[in-house]
Amino acid sequence: MTLAEKAPTAAQRIATFTAGLRAQDLPEQVRRTASLHVLDTLGCGLAASALDEAAYVVSGTEEGAGGGPATGIGVAHGLPAAEAAFVNGVLCHALDFDDTHPESVTHVSVAVTPAAFAAGEAAGADGATVLAAVVAGNEVSTRVGAAAGGVFHARGLHPSGVCGVFGAAAAAARARGLDAETTAHALGIAGSMASGLLEFLADGADTKRLHPGWAAQAGITAARLAAHGATGPATVFEGRRGFYATYLNGVEVDLGAGLADLGQRWNTPSIAYKPYPACHYTHAPVDALAEVLREHPLRADEVARVVAFTDKTGVDLVLEPSADKVRPRTPYDAKFSLPYCLASLLVRGSVEVGSFTPDAIADQAVLAVTPRVSYETREYSPRPDAFGGGVRVETTDGRTFEAELRYQRGGAENPMTEDDVRVKYRANAGLALSGGAVSALEDSVTRLGELPDLGFLAAVRS
Known part of the structure; x- marks a missing residue:
């Protein structure tokens, strides 16, 4: 078999799909869902900007970057595309309120949307092109991650x-309209830029919120270099020194199976929205406790013990080491503490953006409850990382109440409604924008595929 006759590699198959994707060819549900995820993502970034979360990313970028054609949330002037993507990726993930694809355990939109928008602004693309770019990115991220399930987390890598x-x-x-050959090179280049360690769990450091921003920036850089003639390995995924072989050495991964229906089955509608600004592994137990409290109103002093139910990955992310989880060291650390989230709901009646401030995590009433939280492991789905969970509440007078969710709220099996997502967007965006601007931005994003350009993004500048 000659080189020309060889079967296409995974990168080449992805590139052919990406380069040929058009918004008008997408199923209506995919177009609508993609726009709604963009709206949700922008709302998360606007809220983070208004609350000065990750302010260092804006000031740090302004120090190192000049002007440019792309928009950074909270940045008054235009930025080069890569820097705008970095700012937006970090801010949109900063509150940990952004969407997640359960099977790949990947925060999808916070890397894809900033890259699509910044590259689109730089290229003068219309809304339909950018919408197709968002869907292409969604489908690629989710398939690359799903091929290995939760193994990346087990290796200490952030998918x-x-x-x-x-x-x-x-x-x-x-x-930016690259052809399939050039797109394949961009993917090959991107493989050498893939990064993200979970060591932030050791002390609640800021590095996790940087990962999607770097991914967005690196994606733009990879595409730009490929457009100017740089090459990347065609076997970046399946090669013996490729992505899976090195990052997951010893684990057999078959990305090809996930690519077999690329362009026929769509992952975009299965990306899960977040109802709480905390790690997804806290959500089902928090919702389960809320269900118990609706049926049996209890004061914190009436609760002797709360036993949380989660799977092995959930234990590692939000329950252990116990000493760190009962007294979160930073606001971001608290987002990965199930004892803190459950205690916040029990004491304050809510788990919201304001639950994760320096003053909130020092609330002694909440910290008095966190040591009463223990856990049991359960398996909720044969599929890895469906984010199921629950609680058993034991009262001081001997009563026991239990509730659990096999699938977290916000995912395909237990969805938030479109109205739920829009209400969430309006609350988040309203922290940064006037009511009129919130509505105008919502209308523009909803009609993204019909717009001649991305001029509406001017509304998110400071």
Whole structure:
């Protein structure tokens, strides 16, 4: 068999799909869902900007970057595309309120949307092109991550960074109109930029929120370099020194199976929205406790013990080491503490953006409850990481109440409604914008595929 007759590699198959994708060919549900995820993502970024979360990313970028054609949330002037994507990726993930694809355990939109928008602004693309870029990035990130399930987490890698860079590269390539051959090179280049360590769990450091921003920035850079002639390995995924072989050494991964229905089955509608600004592994137990409290109103002093139910990955992310979880060290650390989230709901009646401030995590009434939270492991789905969970509440007078969710709220099996997502967007965006601007931005994003350009993004500048 000659080189020309060889079967296409995974990167080449992805590139062919990406370069040929058009918004008008997408199923209506995919177009509508993609726009709604963009809206949700922008709302999260606007809320983070208004609350000065990750302010260092704006000031740091302004120090190192000049002007440019792309928009950074909260940045008054235009930025180069890569820097705008970095700012937006970090801010949109900063509150940990952004969407997640359960099967790949990847925060999808916070890498893909910033890359698609920044590359689209730089290229003067219309809304339909950018919408196609968003969908392409979604489909790539989710498939690259799903091929290995939760194994990335077990290796200490953050899929949102290491897998998200490929979705961002695909999105950037589509937004600037690269052909299939050049897009394949962009994906090959992106493989050498894949990064993201979970060591932030050791002390609540800021690095996790940087991962989607770096993925978005790297994706744009990879596409730009490919457009100017740089080459990347065609076997970046399946090669013996490729992405899976090195990052997951010893684990057999078959990305090809996930690509077999690329362009026929769509993952975009299965990306889960977040009802709470905390790690997804806290959500089902929090909702279960809320269900118990609706049926049996209890004061914190009436609760002797709360036993949380989660799977092995949930234990590692939000319950252990116990000493760190009962007294979160930073606001971001608290987002990965199930004892803190459950205690906040029990004491304050809510888990919301304001629950994760320096003053909130020092609330002694909440910290008095966190040591009463223990856990049991359960398996909720044969599929890895369906984010199921629950609680058993034991009262001081001997009563016991239990509730659980096999699938977290916000996912395909237990969905938030479109109205739920829009209400969430309006609350988040309203922290930064006037009511009129919130509505205008919502209308523009909803009609993204019909717009001649991305001029509406001017509303998110400071």
